[in-house]
Amino acid sequence: MTLYRRAPAMTGPLERLLNPATIAIVGLSDKSPVADFIAPTLNSAADIHFVHPTAETVLGVPAHRSISDIDGPIDAVLSVMSAERTVALAEECADLDCGGLVVYAAGFSELGEEGAGYQQRLEYAAARGGMAVIGPNSLGYISVPRSLHLTASADYHPAPGGVSIVSHSGAMIGGIAIAARARTGVGISRLISAGNEATTDVADYLDFLATDPDTTAIGLVVEGIRRPAAFFDAARRCIAAGKPIVAVKLARNARTQQMAASHTGALAGNAWAYDVTFRQVGIQLAYDLEELVDRLAIVSQLDPAMRKPVQRIGVVAGTGGFASLAFDVAEAEGLTLPPLDSLADWVAATIPGITVPNPLDTTGFGATFWTDIVDRYVGSDELDAVLFVNMWSDSPLYRRLIDDVAVAARRYGKPVVIAAGSGDVGAFATEVIGTDGAVALGHGIRGSLRGLHTLGTFARDRATVRDAVDAPAPIARPSVTVDSADGSRFLPFRDIMALLEQFGIPTAPYAVLDGEVGDQDTPAFPGPYAVKLADVAHRTELGAVALNVSAADLADAVARMRAIAAQHGVSPTVAVQPMTSSRGELLIGIDGRSELGPMVMLGLGGIFVEVLQRIGGRPAPLAKADAEALIEEFRDLRLLHGFRGAAPWHLEQLANTLVGLGNLAAAGQEWIESLDVNPLLVTEDGLVAVDALCIVRQ
Structure with a gap:
């Protein structure tokens, strides 16, 4: 095992804590249940000190009575004590030269008022001493290549490598280590259990990790993000540095959100916002730990020069069953296996009875023509990557077949994966392919294809991920609000329409009638009119809308609206607008409740919202390219982009409208709870907002 010392140039508390030259382990005894977990740290290059009030030795090393008895700076302090004693230790460390602490103990902010008090003292001590803190309520961390095991997690012996993991759930670092160990070729660098994030969070x-030389790919297990802007800035730095990120988002529903809060005290809400924002920044999603490891496995094994946009994949299988299964799985995973028409004649002439070049079934003939098959497929200009699937074994025949694949991969510089039809290829394969990153070993067909998908998506997204959009200056909430029957408060019609106009969102003409109707109140625009109670949240339920009202009937319509207002005890203010014909409806809006910040939403309006249940979104504010990408997500529905000769729905104007809505969301994020523009009418001349409801925070 290669041992490391922290480079003198590395500064900063977290760097000292994660790459320590000196470690103090406080409260551990030989009888401690975690003693065996920590023991491998004695094999590291760090100087290890134990602190215990009574034990003469710990793990064979003489113990100090107090941490103050240790001479010189201490980079990492591991506390194996209760919350109360750990806080006292942190307060003592604040007066010493300590990089930071690893805190196992629970009993902090996740357990109510007393625990919150302990956490406040811990945070104050860390700030006073300029220390980083991993935890509390954490399983600590493991650095596999450096043999640093400041952890309460068992050693599952994953191979050393470049994948680093940060998890809010401590036990999941063990699950990931087990999954990685089961996959030949996948190696772990760091496993970090974030815990309660008292001072040091996932951002x-x-x-x-963005500048960590030991890390080539990153996996996250996330309950909630406390500092979204800092988190996404750091994620962009990782991706710019060539380090893909794959995340599992926990607490995706109300019950698991409650569980997460009680477990770590972390925020955990609004999984939809996480999915949308992660994708925009270039963080890919996984839905369990095995998928997380599979998605990181291929990209972490291949040389960085192989990280190319992978869209067209070739599959060469040892049997017809694997070939058929590979095609079905690829389709389910959204991958393309092109027909390879250019190879059809050669395949038919070379392998009797085979007419489908991709996936290629080499049953009975693979060994005879193998070298030529490998060269043609890996060298094909029609393919971005090639997957070779078989049930390999450690025999001279299969070693020769695998070596042919490695030779072709090096010749053509193309991503190539060798996978078993099920499970792992086998450790022998690494002896054949070497460690130069020319070939990756996959875990089963689905895992291998997911790894290729992540490789291609990362290469594509890395070129398009943009810096955060500058937020506009904040705007004050209009001073007047209206109370609704359900206890919420919303902006009057006049104020919300004025805000939409201010941020470039096209609105229909309107007149707001506060008094009795007279000649002076006749709208400046011609009829027929739509007449409605202006400042009612759910006017349709009250029958407070009249359509196609003529100029002669306007006064009567307004009177009817005010009679309805009097009957239900709501505002008598009336809004009048011209009737507007449309050929479609859109819903755009703002969700200001996400813990990641305000989100801009887009969907089809009218009944389509309920029928399709299809809403897309982006975090606010948006760049024009973000808005265009959001619109593109609806191409499969055909309506927005034109159908059967119909014109598209003013997509350029829609993109500008979404940008304006994003600016409004960001400028009003301190007080906008939600905003719905429904409908945004699609007329022959453009888009028109005829109504909006903006709920404001109390």
């Missing part, structure tokens, strides 16, 4: 860990 800090990502910032560290």
